[in-house]
Amino acid sequence: xxxxxxxxxRGILVxxxxxxxxxxxxxxxxxxxxxxxxxxxxxxxxxxxxxxxxRTKLRISFADGRIIRLRKSRxxxxxxxxxxxxxxxxxxxxxxxxxxRIAPFDRQLAERGFFEYDNCRFYPRSxxxxxxxxxxxxxxxxxxxxxxxxxRLQRPYFHDKVRHFLDGVVPQLGFRTLWxxxxxxxxxxxxxxxxxxxx
Numbered sequence: 001x002x003x004x005x006x007x008x009x010r011g012i013l014v015x016x017x018x019x020x021x022x023x024x025x026x027x028x029x030x031x032x033x034x035x036x037x038x039x040x041x042x043x044x045x046x047x048x049x050x051x052x053x054x055r056t057k058l059r060i061s062f063a064d065g066r067i068i069r070l071r072k073s074r075x076x077x078x079x080x081x082x083x084x085x086x087x088x089x090x091x092x093x094x095x096x097x098x099x100x101r102i103a104p105f106d107r108q109l110a111e112r113g114f115f116e117y118d119n120c121r122f123y124p125r126s127x128x129x130x131x132x133x134x135x136x137x138x139x140x141x142x143x144x145x146x147x148x149x150x151x152r153l154q155r156p157y158f159h160d161k162v163r164h165f166l167d168g169v170v171p172q173l174g175f176r177t178l179w180x181x182x183x184x185x186x187x188x189x190x191x192x193x194x195x196x197x198x199x
Contacts, residue, residue, distance in 0.1 A: 056071070056072045060093065142174075
């Protein structure tokens, strides 16, 4: 079955096991990572939206090192519009490639007892090591923002309080979540019991 996904890029044709872009066919089984960043900013005057700018980036990485970069920018006057069909394309690719993108993390867990993501080590039901600093799951707070999870100890040391006071000057301790977002949040829920409200 062939499905056409309307995108701002002509020539993207999506099938059950592959898609084509610029006359090249890519197998879904070769997708290794997905990255999605969608930003929306607006200008208002007396609480009325005047201008809305939307930017969406989608990167599709393959096992052989190839990367497809898709971008969409949109300027909508007076009323906001949809972020575009890159988000829909990402959702389709994410659902079809989830098991193969989570498999390397499961392999690392089976072989080493932890997995690595964004240069951090994750030890299930135990701790997360970020830049050489340990954050025990039971004694830490994990604060989620767009594309980033910040780690803080429940009972911070003095230097942690100073670091928090200098927030913005000193880099936060945490990890980015824009690469394989669905995979990392699934692992955090399954292996660490970490969840966040979506509202």
